Each structure stands twice: as C-alpha cells, then as structure tokens.
Amino acid sequence: MSTMTGSEVSLSHSNMSETAKPSHANPQVKGDKSHGGEFGYVGIDAILEQMRRKAMKQGFELNLMVVGQSGLGKSTLMNTLFKSKVSRKSVKPDPEERIPKTIDIKSISHDIEEKGVRMKLTVIDTPGFGDQINNENCWLPIMKFINDQYEAYLQEEINIDRKKRIPDSRVHCCIYFIPPTGHCLRPLDVEFMRRLSKVVNIVPVIAKADTLTLEERDFFKQTIREELRANGIDVYPQKEFDEDAEDRLINDKIREAIPFAVVGSDQEYQVNGKRILGRKTKWGTIEVENIAHCEFAYLRDLLIRTHMQNIKDITSNIHYETYRVRRLNESNGHFSIQPSDHAAVPPKADGQHEEQPAVLQANGVPPQLEVLSHEL
Secondary structure: OOOOOOOOOOHHHHOOOOOOOOOOOOOOOOOOOOOOOOOOOOOOOHHHHHHHHHHHHHOEEEEEEEEOOOOOOHHHHHHHHHOOOOOHHHHOOOOOOOOOOOOOOEEEEEEEEEOOEEEEEEEEEOOOOOOOOOOOOOOHHHHHHHHHHHHHHHHHHOOOOOOOOOOOOOOOEEEEEEOOOOOOOOHHHHHHHHHHOOOOOEEEEEOOHHHOOHHHHHHHHHHHHHHHHHOOOOOOOOHHHOOOHHHHHHHHHHHHHOOEEOOOOOOEEEEOOEEEEEEEEOOEEEEOOOOOOOOHHHHHHHHHHHOHHHHHHHHHHHHHHHHHHHHHHHHHHHHHOOHHHOOOOOEOOOOOEOOOOOOOOOOOOOHHHOOOOOOO
C-alpha cells in the first residue's frame, strides 16, 4: 500500500480558512509582579503535546461514502483524494462486472500513513444507484446501511463489558456526485439529498466538471444552490452547527462555493517541468490541483485538511445522538409503557425527561428488529 504524498495546497487559496497560531504568553497570575523569565510558567500548554502523542498512537478513522450513478468518476476521485489506490475498482478489478440490479453497497478499508500519522480509511461505494429505469426508493438501501452502522455502534456502547475503544463504522460523510448536465438537479438528486441530509453529512460535487465551460459551470452551481435552498436541503457545513463567528465566516465562504466542480485523475504528466495530476486533451492538460481549472483542491481541503474532525464530531454528536435518543426512547416505550399511560414521557439515559412523547410500535414487532430511519 503506497503512502500518500504531501501536497501543500490548502483552502487558504480561497481565504476559506486561517490557521490560528497558539499563543505562548505566560499565564498572568493574580498578585504575580514578575513579567520575565520562567517564574510564572505553569506548563498548561503541555496538554496539547500530550493530546498529540496520544492521538498519534491511536491513529484516526475516516469513513467516506460515495454515491452517484455509474460513469461519474467516483473511484477515480477517491484515488485522487488520497493519492493511493483506495477505490473498490482499484482494489478488486473485475472486467466482467455488470451494473447490479439493485443497490449493492461495498466497503473497502485501507491503512494509510503520512509523516507518521496513521489513518484507517474506509470507502463505501454504492454501485447500482440511479442506474435503473425505475429508481423509486433507491435511497432506501443506503439509508438502511447508515442506520445499521449507528445501530452496531449503539449495541457496542450499551454493552456492560464494552470495548475500551468502540470500532467506528459510522458514515462520517457522503459525497454525492451530480451529473454535469448544466441545467438543474434531477428529481432523484433532490429526493436523495432531502432524505439523507437528515442522517449523514452530505457534500455535493459536480462530477467531471471539465465537460462544462466556466460560464456553464458557474450558472449550474448557482442553480443547484437555489434548488437546495428551495427544497430545504441542508448540506455540510450546516449553518446551525457553526460554533462561533469565526467558524461562521469560514463556513459561509465554503457554502458559497458548494457544490464543488471537481475533476479527478490518477495520471501524472509533466507541465512546465513539474509533475502534476491531470487529464490530457487535444487542447491542453487539465491540472486537477490547479484551482483555476477545477475545485478539487477545495474539496480535498474540506474533507481532510480543515474540517475532517468537525465532520466526525457532527456525525457523533448530532446524527448518531439523534438516532440513539430515538432508539432508546422506543425501547423504553416498548418495555415500560402500558397502553393506558401512553402519554407518559420516558426518562432519557441521563435521568432527564424527554420533551417528546415516546413512540410505540403499532405492529407489535420489537423495535430491536426494526430498521429505523431517524429523519428529523
């Protein structure tokens, strides 16, 4: 397995993010008259180095799902993002592979290391999505898969003798590939993002953006943003999860650029004496990491360099927590609430009372056997 190479392109190209430099000023203790030397130094800032060492030992996990119809370059984009053969087709090439009759979700995990930092990357592919004549409810297997990962994590979490570190198979981000039609979103695109944005972080991208002129691309991006607003679709980064004014400023600039118009390629070429990833045409070479050619660098920086931890935090603290609360409420309602007191409010796991009434199973099937969709 090849390790990633360290390209240094960041969202600073678009002034989307600023890296805050830590202050090393000595803490001012009340009554302390000394301003020089190390007399007033306590060493609180050493916690950062302790956290860094612990994180380096444990490594990191990232689970990415790619969704889109066949031929939009999902596998190529994943290989380009991590500069490694991480896609399903790259790992297990099958020249006789045919389009599946239903959604066939496949996961491939890799251990990637760069400059001593180890990460377990899982790429979840969804071959068959949107490729049929009748695509009604084709998002249901994907919704079920996402909920199944939440359920597996929940079952590990509520065990009496649970693991010290629970394996995290929850989907942290779903990259949704929009065909480069240049006109508007398809009903399938709208319906998928409307339903799935409530259970997972969605980042929409315009696939194979080199097939559009710059004017067509800008018009298409603006049309998509308007349609997302009109349909109440809240893609990542969601406004309600901005933590402060600085985050809001950075994320507003990202929201203005979404959906990212991307081009993927794992082919290297020599351009002006430099090795670049690109796509060669009769008219020239499209440089994947050149922001004047496409917005791949913005997508990579968002997913890896600036917002990876935030994406994981929202998955854990918002999407998974919503699923967990509903799941425990339904379990409590099934086992403890009688038909005569159905209006009672079951206690939450932390002892506080939930504001919403418990949901009871009308069909008598234990909720443990139900596939739950935690749409908000």
